[in-house]
Amino acid sequence: MELYRSRRSAAFFDLDRTLIAGSSAFTFGVAAWRHDLVPTGQFARDALGAVAFRLSGSTDGTTEKVRERMLRAVAGTRQADLVALNADIIPKLVDRVRTEARTLLDLHRRAGRDTFIVSASPIELVEPLATGLGMTGGIGTVAEVADGVYTGELVGPFCYGEGKVDAIRELAEWEGYDLALCYAYSDSASDLPMLDCVGHPVAVNPDGPLARVASERGWPVVVFSRRTKQLIRRTTAGAGAVALTGAAFAAGVKLGARRLSPLAGLRGRR
Numbered sequence: 537m538e539l540y541r542s543r544r545s546a547a548f549f550d551l552d553r554t555l556i557a558g559s560s561a562f563t564f565g566v567a568a569w570r571h572d573l574v575p576t577g578q579f580a581r582d583a584l585g586a587v588a589f590r591l592s593g594s595t596d597g598t599t600e601k602v603r604e605r606m607l608r609a610v611a612g613t614r615q616a617d618l619v620a621l622n623a624d625i626i627p628k629l630v631d632r633v634r635t636e637a638r639t640l641l642d643l644h645r646r647a648g649r650d651t652f653i654v655s656a657s658p659i660e661l662v663e664p665l666a667t668g669l670g671m672t673g674g675i676g677t678v679a680e681v682a683d684g685v686y687t688g689e690l691v692g693p694f695c696y697g698e699g700k701v702d703a704i705r706e707l708a709e710w711e712g713y714d715l716a717l718c719y720a721y722s723d724s725a726s727d728l729p730m731l732d733c734v735g736h737p738v739a740v741n742p743d744g745p746l747a748r749v750a751s752e753r754g755w756p757v758v759v760f761s762r763r764t765k766q767l768i769r770r771t772t773a774g775a776g777a778v779a780l781t782g783a784a785f786a787a788g789v790k791l792g793a794r795r796l797s798p799l800a801g802l803r804g805r806r
Contacts, residue, residue, distance in 0.1 A: 611688030
């Protein structure tokens with residue numbers, strides 16, 4: 537039994553600019569505004585923030601502000617009201633999942649791997665989206681709820697940076713995943729801790745800092761076309777075939793020598 541558990545693996549996907557183009561928070565903000573859950577001024581600020589994120593990606597310097605803004609936005613709101621927005625939000629986000637990302641999800645499922653979204657977005661959004669995509673589960677930021685109303689505080693870590701690693705460690709321990717056999721996908725250098733904690737990190741449409749790290753470490757880099765439904769392949773230095781099941785990676789990604797990280801981890805399913 538221990539041998540079986542130690543060989544289990546999973547694939548972990550960042551959400552914004554990885555599985556989908558752009559920001560899920562913007563879609564969430566539009567729905568909240570239309571249902572009078574956020575004022576127009578706040579929605580305008582959030583919209584500008586989503587555009588900036590899409591153009592330049594997230595940075596550690598803005599993380600604290602983003603977290604506080606998220607918590608202030610939901611404080612005093614009934615959880616049931618936000619969950620009800622999913623009827624409008626989830627179909628839109630499912631439609632925006634890139635064709636190439638769906639292909640990767642299918643490849644991992646066929647290889648027998650569990651698949652998870654790991655995102656700073658609210659768990660109330662991430663879990664239903666993962667279900668809608670046929671994934672194993674979703675891991676997101678959990679806001680505290682008292683008597684059905686958000687308090688403006690967090691339960692556990694903000695699911696960003698090292699917070700994603702904490703979540704992955706917990707889940708891996710619970711499910712028996714061998715992280716040296718697991719995959720992680722992200723577009724941003726802010727997710728270097730998550731990429732470092734698995735044996736198979738993959739950069740997807742990477743920002744400049746992540747592209748440099750991927751090149752230095754020989755990680756595979758995949759570029760999903762923004763204008764067509766083709767996968768554009770780009771090879772990093774020292775190319776060799778990436779394996780999903782011990783054979784060539786069916787998506788045609790190539791990579792250099794791999795570096796396994798001593799980090800491990802993810803949080804239990806809800």
